Amino acid sequence: MAFSATTRQQNIERLQNETLDLLVIGGGITGAGVAIQSTAMNMKTGLIDMQDFAEGTSSRSTKLVHGGIRYLKTFDVGVVADTVKERAVVQGIAPHIPKPDPMLLPIYDETGATFDLFSVKVAMDLYDKLAEVKDPKFTNYTLSREEVLQREPQLNPKHLVGGGVYLDFRNNDARLVIENIKKAHENGGIMASHVKATGLLHDDDGRINGITAEDLLTGASFEIHARIVINTTGPWSDTIRKMDHTEKYQSQMRPTKGVHLVVDAEKLPVPQPTYFDSGDQDGRMIFVVPRENKTYFGTTDTDYHGDLKHPTVTQEDVDYLLEIVNRRFPTAKITLDDIEASWAGLRPLIAANGSSDYNGGNSGKISDKSFKEVIKVVDQFESQEASREDVESVLNDLETSLAEDKLSPSAVSRGSSLTSSPDGLLTLAGGKITDYRKMAAGAMALIAKILADKYDAHFNEINSKNLPVSGGDIDPHNVDATIAFYAKQGTDNGLTNDEALRIANMYGSNAARVFSLIGKVEPTHGLSLAETISLRYALDEEMTLTPVDYLLRRTNHLLFMRDTLDSLKDGVIATMADYLGWDAATVKAQTELLNQTIAESDLTALKQG
Numbered sequence: 275m276a277f278s279a280t281t282r283q284q285n286i287e288r289l290q291n292e293t294l295d296l297l298v299i300g301g302g303i304t305g306a307g308v309a310i311q312s313t314a315m316n317m318k319t320g321l322i323d324m325q326d327f328a329e330g331t332s333s334r335s336t337k338l339v340h341g342g343i344r345y346l347k348t349f350d351v352g353v354v355a356d357t358v359k360e361r362a363v364v365q366g367i368a369p370h371i372p373k374p375d376p377m378l379l380p381i382y383d384e385t386g387a388t389f390d391l392f393s394v395k396v397a398m399d400l401y402d403k404l405a406e407v408k409d410p411k412f413t414n415y416t417l418s419r420e421e422v423l424q425r426e427p428q429l430n431p432k433h434l435v436g437g438g439v440y441l442d443f444r445n446n447d448a449r450l451v452i453e454n455i456k457k458a459h460e461n462g463g464i465m466a467s468h469v470k471a472t473g474l475l476h477d478d479d480g481r482i483n484g485i486t487a488e489d490l491l492t493g494a495s496f497e498i499h500a501r502i503v504i505n506t507t508g509p510w511s512d513t514i515r516k517m518d519h520t521e522k523y524q525s526q527m528r529p530t531k532g533v534h535l536v537v538d539a540e541k542l543p544v545p546q547p548t549y550f551d552s553g554d555q556d557g558r559m560i561f562v563v564p565r566e567n568k569t570y571f572g573t574t575d576t577d578y579h580g581d582l583k584h585p586t587v588t589q590e591d592v593d594y595l596l597e598i599v600n601r602r603f604p605t606a607k608i609t610l611d612d613i614e615a616s617w618a619g620l621r622p623l624i625a626a627n628g629s630s631d632y633n634g635g636n637s638g639k640i641s642d643k644s645f646k647e648v649i650k651v652v653d654q655f656e657s658q659e660a661s662r663e664d665v666e667s668v669l670n671d672l673e674t675s676l677a678e679d680k681l682s683p684s685a686v687s688r689g690s691s692l693t694s695s696p697d698g699l700l701t702l703a704g705g706k707i708t709d710y711r712k713m714a715a716g717a718m719a720l721i722a723k724i725l726a727d728k729y730d731a732h733f734n735e736i737n738s739k740n741l742p743v744s745g746g747d748i749d750p751h752n753v754d755a756t757i758a759f760y761a762k763q764g765t766d767n768g769l770t771n772d773e774a775l776r777i778a779n780m781y782g783s784n785a786a787r788v789f790s791l792i793g794k795v796e797p798t799h800g801l802s803l804a805e806t807i808s809l810r811y812a813l814d815e816e817m818t819l820t821p822v823d824y825l826l827r828r829t830n831h832l833l834f835m836r837d838t839l840d841s842l843k844d845g846v847i848a849t850m851a852d853y854l855g856w857d858a859a860t861v862k863a864q865t866e867l868l869n870q871t872i873a874e875s876d877l878t879a880l881k882q883g
């Protein structure tokens with residue numbers, strides 16, 4: 275179903291002229307998850323994003339669908355319970371995207387270790403129990419020191435006491451977003467990228483009834499009217515809430531930056547995703563993940579106060595990660611020059627989330643630390659050891675919800691929150707990619723209630739656990755065989771087995787639409803047949819507007835296939851120029867943008883000192 279640059283223009287027209295039931299601001303995984311459900315309920319839904327879909331945090335994650343086993347350490351069982359159960363749900367609605375990939379967790383006997391051999395087994399058993407993992411292929415187990423070193427001989431043997439292996443899933447974060455957006459479009463949603471919300475509109479009763487917006491490609495400003503507006507802008511959530519001049523605004527977000535670095539797999543060969551303590555007693559755990567013929571590792575977790583649109587990788591981030599990885603893999607000797615790609619993202623953490631208040635509204639809970647402070651100061655007041663002012667300052671500290679900023683970034687819960695301002699702006703923020711479906715279901719329950727109560731508008735119930743994304747019409751229990759079956763259509767039409775499998779894995783049940791382009795579109799500008807049909811599909815059906823959209827977010831080529839990128843990029847630009855009718859100036863600008871993005875990813879500036 276066409277979802278192209280032309281569709282974008284048509285949708286902007288419609289957004290200006292039609293009143294919506296629901297407008298979603300933000301096309302990352304949170305907004306996309308709301309849009310697929312609201313459109314499945316037949317709500318007239320619009321979604322805008324000021325960038326490309328998933329250009330925010332949702333293309334900058336560790337690219338896992340996982341329950342966050344480390345959160346058990348901060349007793350965030352609520353978050354883990356939600357997310358680890360959601361793994362199987364996400365795999366069920368997007369079978370071609372998250373793939374099971376058991377994680378190896380080496381255990382070191384050192385100060386501040388998150389787990390020891392006993393607690394890791396308890397955590398893994400709880401993790402499997404919460405997720406109802408029963409398949410012996412995937413249930414957890416522990417390894418002796420020797421067995422861990424047999425698997426990963428490069429690991430530092432010093433203080434290594436053994437390890438655990440438990441199920442988690444690798445993911446393609448940006449692909450999960452676009453497949454939700456495409457399905458929402460197929461359901462009748464009105465989606466447009468590069469459209470920015472610039473202000474909030476209110477009706478005569480002071481209720482939010484729309485936004486002012488700007489088409490960032492043309493500069494045109496316009497209004498979008500909707501019965502309900504939901505703010506799903508992740509790290510930008512406060513920015514949208516601040517637009518609401520009628521409400522006493524209180525910041526709730528605490529974005530923290532996470533960085534990943536990519537090296538060739540030969541530099542750091544790991545047979546499976548590996549997860550260990552930083553060893554710096556900072557509460558951080560570091561992932562080392564094989565992907566294509568590369569290995570990526572991360573992440574940092576530092577409070578961030580910079581440009582939300584453009585978090586960058588600094589020398590400090592590189593030094594931090596290289597020091598840890600070279601200490602854990604002492605023979606790897608990775609240097610800045612070995613880094614082929616990188617990315618930086620911002621966790622949309624909720625500042626007051628010392629304890630998780632998961633899905634469905636702020637439980638008003640505070641962290642155990644803050645709770646103990648309140649009890650202590652009240653106790654002291656009772657026995658005349660503290661004044662009223664002492665009590666008030668502790669409570670005031672909590673009320674400003676900044677109380678939790680004393681928590682280290684890694685101790686802040688990854689829980690989500692759903693709030694409604696008095697004038698009706700909904701904000702769904704925080705959480706993880708892994709539980710986006712559950713977060714959206716929580717929001718949809720509230721949205722359906724508001725539409726029924728306020729507008730007597732009633733919509734069909736859905737079970738979002740059975741709502742496949744675009745490309746997800748695959749039996750989740752028979753993925754490999756189905757992908758192989760799809761790939762055959764490619765090899766039968768002249769593609770190599772690798773090319774056909776790559777397309778089948780990328781597009782799932784939409785692979786047939788991609789392969790059907792063979793014979794209809796001829797390779798041009800030096801592109802292979804496989805790249806030609808993949809790019810054409812991205813242009814026709816994935817609202818791909820720039821070479822960066824295609825090479826970074828629709829295909830991840832820029833991150834995990836750096837070796838072939840240079841031979842590809844000119845052909846991609848030229849083919850897009852033909853398709854989109856670019857003039858010379860636009861070709862130049864897009865070429866510069868792509869080269870800038872590549873230089874930023876491979877840390878050219880840092881390498882040049």
Ligand SMILES: Cc1cc2nc3c(=O)[nH]c(=O)nc-3n(C[C@H](O)[C@H](O)[C@H](O)COP(=O)(O)OP(=O)(O)OC[C@H]3O[C@@H](n4cnc5c(N)ncnc54)[C@H](O)[C@@H]3O)c2cc1C
Nearest residue numbers: 300302303304324330331332336338471508532621707708
């Ligand atoms: C380093 C790191 C690693 C992570 N790893 C994982 C992981 O492996 N697994 C996991 O489950 N979770 C992980 N997470 C968490 C997960 O990535 C985030 O919770 C999730 O991506 C947030 O999605 P979102 O849609 O809320 O925000 P975003 O993806 O940031 O989307 C918000 C969107 O709003 C748009 N926007 C902002 N302002 C406006 C405006 N005025 N008008 C229109 N649009 C606007 C932005 O352009 C953006 O696209 C990780 C996060 C980080 C930072």
Ligand SMILES: O=P(O)(O)OC[C@H](O)CO
Nearest residue numbers: 336338572573575684688
């Ligand atoms: O939540 P954190 O801080 O463990 O970081 C995100 C991970 O990198 C993957 O979810």
